[in-house]
Amino acid sequence: MSSPRITEASLKQFVLDLGDKHPPITLGSADRTIHDPEAVKARFAGVIDYLARVELEVDRNVLELLTILPNVSEVDKIFYQDVWYDQEMAHGYLLDQLQADLGMETAEPFMTIPIRMKLLGALAHWEPIHDISRLLYYLTGASTERQAVLAYSSLTKELTRMGETAIAETIIQPIKKQEPGHFAFYKMSAEKMIQDEELKPWQIYVARLLRSKSFTMVGVDYVKQYQRHFGGVMKALSVDQEMEVYAKEIGRLEARLLWANEKGMEFPPYFLKALRESVELYEAQGSFDRPNPNKFVI
Template sequence: MADHVDRLGEEHPPIPLDSVDYTMKRPGLLAERFGSVLAYMSRVELEVERNVIELNILLPDPPEVDQHFYADVWMPQETHHGLILDRLQVLAGLEATTPNLTEVSFRLKLLGALGRVGAVQDVSRMLYYLTGLATERSAVLAYNKLHAGMLELGERAVARTVVAPIRRQEPGHFAYYQIAARGLWSQLGGWQKWLVRTLRRKTFGPVGAENKQQRLEFGKAIRSLGIVTGDDADLQHYADQVGRVEHELLWAHRRGLRVPKYVFESFRRAAHATADLDGDHQPARGRA
């Protein structure tokens, strides 16, 4: 684990802000097609600053390798992702993002207080790893789609110097969470596993989508990317990819279960709420 984190830091330092070529052939069209994506993703990437505050509350006594990962490697990388994406959207004529960098929910503070008991903190750690798995898998899928979309628009400079460098850094984060989750799950007792399953089922949601407005923003983003088109089959495929490792760890004993139901239902609510707002269930392609 420690070696993996060290390699991530050495091989993938934060993307230099002066390395980006923001040249756009048709910034208006880029904003129309992917404005909702840039708005959502830049906010989520910049909010890692608050996420680290949350982790320090959630994990009063974290393993040294976890703290090294999220404070020294993950946060600097993700912060630069957010700054780059935010600069891109401003240059494309869109508003700058307004991330929440300080406000921490009461629910998380309560879980952090309970986490002073070691056995409970292990449950919190497991929830952290599972959230990381879903978040990073979603990010990989999104950046792959965004890269293809930029090439389709002919925005090669943006694809090459913005999206490609960002997407190269996400799989390493996913690998970390996967290694950590598999290792910790095997060490948890029966009551801890039950509590993880229960809390995960009740609290799962797309990253950065903590209220109705943010869920709409998430729904717009995944529809603009073409990840989902309003068809539940697309949503199921997306949920399968995001929730695969979570299913293998938490729910392997449930035969016939393709993916935890709460993963699919969470995405379904967001996507359908956006479709209802637009007045149909067609892709949001072409809308800002």
């Protein structure tokens, strides 16, 4: 039995319902009791800082979106402006407060828009390129949100094992519960483009090429320090022990939509490559030192 067709109207209704069902999480709703701050900090300082930074980078994310999609659709605008932005900022505030409670420095969001995005945005005024950019935006969003769900799930389990149930259940778990809705939006949006055959074969080819050359993990932003940090997050959450399983979890949607499961592909190879490179960088130079938040990035 085939799935119901995704329409602009059904997608818009999904977004409106998402906003109604999941209002931003307030700081006052969190129980910030921490039994052993030093133990939490020792194990997860880098993880919490990384997640807080990524959540607080939504201002830059919106600027990137408007850069690569100069003709952003009504539904996309409702999603990022009325739903996603406030939810993500609330996540960042919660995690930043957790950092303060642990005696850590607050997160330092990265604010540079890479040159490659500006170039893509300049070309995106031509509709065929705009459509390629839109598909890549949805695929990136889906991968990002799936990574977030897995990270928050692992962190919740580990904090619970440590007896830190208050922050696990009232900070990390509520954040995790909001991420699948974001993933679903990106997934449905990408599926609609493929379903409606909005891209010609040459556009799919270009999208594959761009994705293969430019893919990065969530929060890396083409900055080597952040790529190393991501490797540290993977090791702290033991993701490095099952990299192929993780790559499949975050890459199977893209394998299906962008690559049509070519030659039995379970996930695009650049997912596993990015994971391995991140871990190798961290193992070689393990640290979470912060780069300049306004660093020039190609």
